[in-house]
Amino acid sequence: MVPSSAPLSLSAGLNADLHCHSTVSDGTQSPEWLAQHAHDNGVELWALTDHDEVGGIARARAAALALGLPFLAGVEISITWADKTVHIVGLGVDEQNPTLVEGLRRTRGGREARARDMAAQLAQAGIPGAFEGALHYVDNPDLISRSHFARFLVERGICKDMGDVFHHYLTEGKPGFVPHRWASLEDAVGWIRGAGGIAVIAHPARYGFPPLQEDALFDQFCALGGEGVEVVTGSHTPDECLRYRDRALASHLLASRGSDFHSPRESRLDLGTLPPLDAHLTPVWQRLASRIALPEGRVLA
Numbered sequence: 001m002v003p004s005s006a007p008l009s010l011s012a013g014l015n016a017d018l019h020c021h022s023t024v025s026d027g028t029q030s031p032e033w034l035a036q037h038a039h040d041n042g043v044e045l046w047a048l049t050d051h052d053e054v055g056g057i058a059r060a061r062a063a064a065l066a067l068g069l070p071f072l073a074g075v076e077i078s079i080t081w082a083d084k085t086v087h088i089v090g091l092g093v094d095e096q097n098p099t100l101v102e103g104l105r106r107t108r109g110g111r112e113a114r115a116r117d118m119a120a121q122l123a124q125a126g127i128p129g130a131f132e133g134a135l136h137y138v139d140n141p142d143l144i145s146r147s148h149f150a151r152f153l154v155e156r157g158i159c160k161d162m163g164d165v166f167h168h169y170l171t172e173g174k175p176g177f178v179p180h181r182w183a184s185l186e187d188a189v190g191w192i193r194g195a196g197g198i199a200v201i202a203h204p205a206r207y208g209f210p211p212l213q214e215d216a217l218f219d220q221f222c223a224l225g226g227e228g229v230e231v232v233t234g235s236h237t238p239d240e241c242l243r244y245r246d247r248a249l250a251s252h253l254l255a256s257r258g259s260d261f262h263s264p265r266e267s268r269l270d271l272g273t274l275p276p277l278d279a280h281l282t283p284v285w286q287r288l289a290s291r292i293a294l295p296e297g298r299v300l301a
């Protein structure tokens with residue numbers, strides 16, 4: 001596609017894709033490949049949001065701008081809340097902010113020990129060699145993830161696909177699950193805000209919280225300065241998109257949209273192919289105008 005030179009209009013109908021992963025965390029494609037693919041698929045505003053890591057942002061931004069694609073720096077922070085893992089996406093962050101960088105470094109710490117414990121459990125369940133097997137898929141040695149173990153289990157023919165892995169392994173109560181303490185909600189929201197960004201609750205339907213507990217999560221998140229929720233994501237069914245549209249409207253939260261793309265082979269939704277945000281919502285990108293990196297010569301409408 002030819003890069004657009006028209007002023008960028010930050011409407012609800014914008015084809016923004018503000019959630020995806022590169023080889024810097026647990027995606028299978030490089031930041032440059034993702035920029036090209038987002039551009040080819042008609043994405044009009046793109047963010048890279050690797051897990052607990054901003055090491056791919058400079059490459060992603062350079063590649064996006066060279067293609068004429070407006071870009072937001074992002075990150076997806078793993079937190080522990082009510083003994084469960086929750087993900088908080090930060091959008092429009094300054095990826096060089098020292099408190100954010102140090103907080104993420106600490107959050108990543110412990111992944112290797114956790115991975116060794118996961119492998120020991122899998123060995124006990126009759127699957128040896130999982131640590132080395134998972135490492136084979138890891139690009140960033142600081143970020144060994146359950147996704148890398150999942151790829152190993154599929155490669156070995158132990159599971160048929162990623163969904164099958166997380167159904168039988170690596171989740172609570174199943175072999176290979178090792179509980180882990182991530183950052184706190186307060187830290188994640190604080191780091192994101194301190195770095196000039198907006199905090200967004202990622203794919204809320206994925207956590208399976210009962211309604212009262214989900215209310216408590218949203219209340220605490222807002223009280224700490226969190227402002228957004230992912231309404232349209234590759235992790236939500238159409239009904240779930242409606243449910244979180246209603247929550248965003250009722251709680252005056254900014255709405256985000258992102259595929260959570262990890263891999264052309266594994267991801268259900270491709271970059272830039274999500275349904276649009278409901279026109280009644282306030283898109284998070286409208287509050288991020290000053291944080292968008294624009295290609296040379298391009299202006300905001």
Ligand code: AMP
Pocket residue numbers: 026051078144145146147162163166167262
């Ligand atoms: P970790 O951060 O190491 O706990 O790994 C979590 C990652 O595993 C998520 O970001 C997803 O990429 C992947 N994952 C978790 N649950 C599933 C699932 N049910 N299906 C596919 N991928 C999953």
Ligand code: MN
Pocket residue numbers: 021026051147262
């Ligand atoms: Mn992931």
Ligand code: MN
Pocket residue numbers: 076087202203
């Ligand atoms: Mn996530």
Ligand code: MN
Pocket residue numbers: 019020021076260
């Ligand atoms: Mn994600």
